[in-house]
Amino acid sequence: MKNPHTWRYVTVQIMLVVFGFSILVQILRIQHSAEAKAILDKDPGGGVQTFYPARGEILDLKGHLLAGNKIVYEVGVDLQVLKENEYANANTIALAASVYLDLDFATVLNWITQPPEGLRYIVLDNFASSDEEKALMDLQESVKDKPRDQTLEGLNSEPHLVRTYPEGSLAANIIGFVTQEGVGYYGVEEKYNSLLAGVPVKVWVSADPNRAEELPNIPPGATLILTLDREVQASVEEILDAAMLNTGAASGTVVVMDPKTGEILALAVTPHMNLNEYSRFKEIFPGETPFDRAISQAYEPGSVYKILTMAAALDKGVVKPEDTYWDSGINLIGGVAIRNWNNTVWGQQDMIGCLQHSINTCLVHVASLLGNDSFYSYMQKFGIGHTTGIDLAGEATGHLKLPGDSDWYPIDLGTNAFGQGVSVTPIQMVMAASAIANDGKMVYPHLVHAMVQDGWQQNISPQVAGSPISAATAHTLNDMLAISLEKESSNSLVPGYHIAGKTGTAQIPTPYGVYDSSTTNASFVGWGPVDDPKFLIYVWLEKPQTSIWGSEVAAPVFKQVVEKLVVLMGIPPDVVRLQPAGP
């Protein structure tokens, strides 16, 4: 029997099939439509992005921030938006950029209306400050409802970090600086650039949210904790600046080191600049001016070098403190007569007297007793003529001529004995002197106390660079230097504290091979307290005007630094320190 309603069912079936089929057709049509193609073309689907980690911080020993990061903005224009607007607001954007970003109106207008072929985005300012960016974005918001030609549509900003130095010029010559390109120059910033900068990570970032993936962890660069104490550094810089003003010196250097560990507690040199204004670098450091004289400028140190000659002679056993020398004011070596400063004649002196009066002829005699082989062997053990390996960029080697070298003459043994004809950097002298202050053990000077990376802190252990002299020799020379300072009633003496040290006044060699007698390098090296040294200080003033003598210009600087140090480091006077503690 035929159902009279069959046609209805068939009709419904056909309609449903047609409906389903039409859905499929529509899906395919949409997928292959011009609009879909436009969307796919417009969406780049993502791309490889490079994520730069935040540059690691630099802190002082107590955690004060010396180098950090701050937000600046990349301000740019989306040229695609501008093109869609038919460049209606190009003038407005150029005007806003000229007012708020201090850019030239015509240049900006040219950039955004006639960009290079294929460019979709143009950067107007990569380092706009927060204030500039805020003012610009506030303006953009306030004009968004105005006629199109008066809006800032297409103007974008993107934040990023750049280096900043909260302490300004403090420890500038140690820290160095980072350029806008993110490259460290000088000091710690250059030496540890790779560690501080971290490792950039390249990641495929999809614009399709369906394919969004968690970004890998991008750890910031390593944080460095320096051995510096900012209070000590600030005080030493203040003392040095005052000394420069008072003496009229051409330049100045003060290095303070812990002679037991090699940790640099302060390092002040001139000139120094505000690191946030590094664009003034060439103005502040014209020509060949070294960024950090303490490590980069070698000079003939003069009589401070005598402590090394005497240390070698005592250690070799060729002299004892009580040995005497008759000074006639002249001593012949290599066929050349060596004289004392101002042709002074000191008569009979023991070795302490030789150091106290800084008698050149006596040290020539001592070096002669040592002989070439021993003298230069000791000087090399003290690290003279080699870099110290301090963790700062740009260290110089100095120059120690050796027998057999084409420029070495027999007279050099005599002149080298009192610090002439040999060039050293202040940091080399500091390292060499640490052997005398530290029981014969010479330590590597260093500035990084610890590194913090990936959640772990790695402390840098002190390292002994060698033992050029015995502990007994070091103790003997310590006593000799302390006695000679006290007998001399030196300007370096600090009431209540037993100090050892030596002055230096060196003539400056001219390019013509003779010495300029009118100008000097005034130096002082000293440490204390003698029985348990906590600090070793090196002072160098180049060409002081008020006095040529190290004892009159460099020794007082040493004294002022010690007076600050004992307070800031909490070092009580000897009479208190050496008394037994209470119950």
Place this chain on the structure above:
Amino acid sequence: MNNISHFVQKYRQASWRVQLQWLVLFVLGLVAVALVAGLYLSVSARAALTGRKIQSLEAAIRSGERVNANLESQLAALTSAQEMKELAIAIGFYPVDPAEITYVPVSGYAPPPAINMAPQETHSSAPVILPEYTRSLFDWFIERVPSAPSEAGGQP
């Protein structure tokens, strides 16, 4: 009995019933496809939304880190050595002279140690990766199998 067989036969042979069954099956199939498509659409929409949220949160983290670094630097500038010195002088402090200080010996006193920003890097405190994350299924299986006696033989 015959009536029942006849009824069943008549019922089975009704073409409109067969067509109705096919129609219902087709509609059911269509509903099933629609359900699956709807479910897919819902899940993919939620995935897209979550993906976008992840991107936003990552951007927020990066922004937070930048703001944190910026504030840290601002704080450091406000408490710089020069600022603190000027502030101290303004409120009446002055640099102390060593002669003004009275030291009191205290037995067992140790100066404060240098800053520690993170645990010291030592081998003993290195993070330990649990074997569950490094052991293969085969290793696990071998461990679970009771080990055979290492030497053959036994008591005489």
